[in-house]
Amino acid sequence: MSRSWKTFVESCLDGEALAEEIDDFVDQWHEGDFECELAEYLGFSDEEYAEWAERPQSLPVILFAHKYKVPLKDALARSGGQFALAARGGMTSPEEAQIVCDWLTETGRLSQ
Numbered sequence: 001m002s003r004s005w006k007t008f009v010e011s012c013l014d015g016e017a018l019a020e021e022i023d024d025f026v027d028q029w030h031e032g033d034f035e036c037e038l039a040e041y042l043g044f045s046d047e048e049y050a051e052w053a054e055r056p057q058s059l060p061v062i063l064f065a066h067k068y069k070v071p072l073k074d075a076l077a078r079s080g081g082q083f084a085l086a087a088r089g090g091m092t093s094p095e096e097a098q099i100v101c102d103w104l105t106e107t108g109r110l111s112q
Contacts, residue, residue, distance in 0.1 A: 005034070007043030009066050019059050048072050060097050068101070 008025040011017035017025070022042070029041045039049035048062045051072060058076075065075040 003036075005041070007041065009043030009063065012063050013067055019063060022059065045072070051076075064097055064101065 006014070006016070008017060008022055011025075012019060025042060026038065029038050034041055039046060042049070043066070044052065044062065048065070051058050052062060061075050062072060064070070065072045068075075
């Protein structure tokens, strides 16, 4: 079955939405007649949805994991804790995310 909408994650990765617009997507889901759970509508796995629900400031890490096809668990843990701390510290800009991406690449935790 194909779906008729673009998920929040897809919209962000395609440059059509900003992370800050997630509440708009949540509102659209509540107002719409979607036959899926909110996590699916947003483009999150169950693990990603749970992480975001508990720590909304981890959203940049979730988007990073999707962009670079890195499991969320690895994105949070393989960095020796620095990536997890950056996410929980509220990374808010693409520049901050790029710094983390560069660090992961330099340390061999992420291939190009």
